[in-house]
Amino acid sequence: MKVPPIRFRLDPTSGVPTYLQLVQQTKHAVRYAMLRPGDRLPTAREVVEDLAINPNTVLKAYRELEREGFVYSRPGAGTFVADDAPAPLARSVHQPLRRSLDRWIAGAHAAGLDRESVVALITLALNDAFPEKEAARA
Numbered sequence: 166m167k168v169p170p171i172r173f174r175l176d177p178t179s180g181v182p183t184y185l186q187l188v189q190q191t192k193h194a195v196r197y198a199m200l201r202p203g204d205r206l207p208t209a210r211e212v213v214e215d216l217a218i219n220p221n222t223v224l225k226a227y228r229e230l231e232r233e234g235f236v237y238s239r240p241g242a243g244t245f246v247a248d249d250a251p252a253p254l255a256r257s258v259h260q261p262l263r264r265s266l267d268r269w270i271a272g273a274h275a276a277g278l279d280r281e282s283v284v285a286l287i288t289l290a291l292n293d294a295f296p297e298k299e300a301a302r303a
Contacts, residue, residue: 170194170204175216183218187226195235195246198253206236206244 171194173187181189194200207215209223227244230236235251238244273283 184222184226202248204246
């Protein structure tokens with residue numbers, strides 16, 4: 166059996182519903198080319214076994230991803246990244262930004278901020294930078 170190219174991780178302290186965490190992680194994997202068109206997502210059973218969550222939670226996430234055009238389902242075969250899913254971000258765009266972000270996070274850590282404080286600060290900045298409608302699509 167082929168190993169799915171994504172493994173979900175849940176943060177029970179995030180306040181984000183479990184199904185949305187799965188949706189967000191899948192979208193991120195598509196945007197950063199960790200998942201490509203035609204790749205199979207883990208089956209609901211695989212995710213349930215891995216994360217000990219309700220199968221309906223996984224199905225809800227996959228339905229949302231399908232509604233948004235990121236994936237399609239083939240009964241009996243699985244859920245796959247859609248051919249017309251949003252194109253991955255170019256490495257030339259995201260790599261320099263990631264390096265800058267890594268330096269910023271290191272500076273925040275050196276200044277004594279813990280993970281929760283860094284997340285809160287980034288969340289505030291994102292909320293200021295993007296209108297509510299944009300944040301809902303992330």
